[in-house]
Amino acid sequence: MSEPLFSDSFLARTLRRRSFFRVVGATVATSTLLLAGCNDNTNPDPAPTTASLTLGSGDNGLLNYAYLLEQLEAAFYQKVVDAFPADFTAEDKAAFVDLRDHEVIHREFFRYALGTNAYDSGGTSITFDFSSFALTTRAGVYAAARTLEDTGVAAYNGAAKLIADTTTLRLLAKIASVEARHAAFVRDQVQPGSFAASDVVADSGDAAGLDTAKTPLEVVELIAKFVPATIVATSLPTS
Amino acid sequence: MNILRIIEQLSEVDADVLGRFDSRRTVFKTLGNTAKMGALAAAPAFVASLFQKAYGQTTSTSVIDVLNYALTLELLEEDFYKKMVAAGQVPAGAPQGAINLILKHESAHVKLLTDTVTALKGTPKTGVKFKSSAFPADYATQLAYAQALEDTGVRAYKGQAGNLIGAMAGTTSLLQVALQIHSVEARHAAHIRTMRMQAPWIPAADSNLPAPLGPVYTGATREDNVMQAGVDVTKLGAGYSANDAAAAFDEILTMAEVTDSSRAGGLIQ
DSSP states (O other), rough: OOOOSSOHHHHHHHHHHHHHHHHSHHHHHHHHHHHHHHHHHHHOOOOOOEEEEEOOOOOHHHHHHHHHHHHHHHHHHHHHHOOOOOTTOOHHHHHHHHHEEEEEEHHHHHHHHHGGGTTTTSOEEEOOTTTOOOOSSSHHHHHHHHHHHHHHHHHHHHHGGGOOOOOHHHHHHHHOOHHHOHHHHHHHHSSTTTTTTTBOOOOOSTTTTTTTTHHHHHHHHHGGGOOOOOOEEESSOOO | OOHHHHHHHHHHOOTTHHHSSSSSHHHHHHHHHHHHHTTTTGHHHHHOHHHHHHHHHOOOOOOHHHHHHHHHHHHHHHHHHHHHHHHSSOOOTHHHOOOOOOHHHHHHHHHHHHHHHHTTOOOOOOOOBOOOOOSSSSSSHHHOOOOOOOHHHHHHHHHHGGGGTTTTEEEEEEEHHHHHHHHHHHHHHHHHHTTOOOOOOOOTTTTOOOOTOGGOOOOSSOOTOEEEEEEGGSSTTTTTOHHHHTTOOOOOHHHHHSTTTTTTTGGGG
16 A cells, blocks of 8 residues: 555645634634644654554444545545546546535534544544546446445445434434435446345335345445454444 | 433533433432333433433324335426336436436335334335326426425425434334435435536525426525524634535425425426
8 A cells, every 4th residue: 555544634624614613602712722722833653553543432422434534525525536447437527526526514513513522633644545446437436335335325324223313313413315326326326227136125025116125234344454453343333 | 221321421512411310319319219110111212211211201203104205206206207218308418317217216115114114013104106187298397396305305305304313124223225316416406406407405596497386495494594403504713605604514304394395295196
């Protein structure tokens, strides 16, 4: 892996934090900006050789889990938008800008909702590893997007029942269906008419007509190759 | 279920949790008695009543009612697509393939929900039909109705998720099943919207449906909403357009909104 474990672009991050905190109450913003200001003058810690991401427990752990998935998706789309494949059409580009915007909004929303409970609220941000994808062609990019979006849909479907708070559940459900819309769209681009094909929506049996659901531990295993750190999801609720 | 662990976890996110109960002493005394009697089977009901008291939630709509409501919508969708196939205007090839696949899923949802209501000793809804007089004469309008039904279905399932927390059928979480249907409806909605040359998601500007489908994207929380959990999401991060902020979240419709005469209520025979 050639990319650094953690991004050290603290300047960019601090700007994001500033604009983010503008929307928070004045008291909170003041005290937190002081902290953010401290970060400005502090050199980032050396990247640890073995890092772990601890998602935590309860609803906060599940929100951190969703936050990680949205960070992953946002980073993927940003990478594509930064260097479109040569055979991307104007329509492809417009769609990927939309997809990028949605995922970045999801990411920033979770960052806001979690506040200091965010697993990365200490200031480090992850540089994801997409080297297992072939992102130089339209086909490769859409196939990668299909993998990530289908995983996201299955993740939300499998995590929702673990949430204790109704308001949190509703928020995740508001995002979950948008992920399903993304999945349907990118699947149709890979293979027309595959928006809800039998590899994601069971054709027969007890689960006929149901989308895929995966537990957090199953999903963590699936995304491990993109994350340059050990994801500790063992404290998440399991039932 | 380990009630002490649950309370412990709750206290991590809500420091005041114990104060919400009648009194700490009463809770643990009752728990102690329950455990002594070995009445483990009574524990979930006790816990539910405890938490309802602590957090002041009103009694949720009964699970059977929620399932029959979902079943009503699935029957409506199933009949709509049957009428669409029977009308014979869906172009051969990809459009027919898509409509047939969606119909197949709606039929599977009808069967699943019917079987579940029966298993829970309820009486499943039957005989819900799409109003013949409202069925559009041309294919383009049929697709617009399909979009309205699917986008409404997504919002309807989302609106009931909270009423299914903890609801089980045997070992199956009904909430998870409902969410697994919910995302299928969203896949359908995205594809139908694409067939109509629309974005697969719902931007703030979306109102492009013919009468009488105007209210589809309205409601107590409209689809052009950009406020989530008390924050204007257009102002998060680098700042985002209202279209993106609205499209990134699908909104909830209540049962009353879905079944009123301007939405599904007006389309049922």
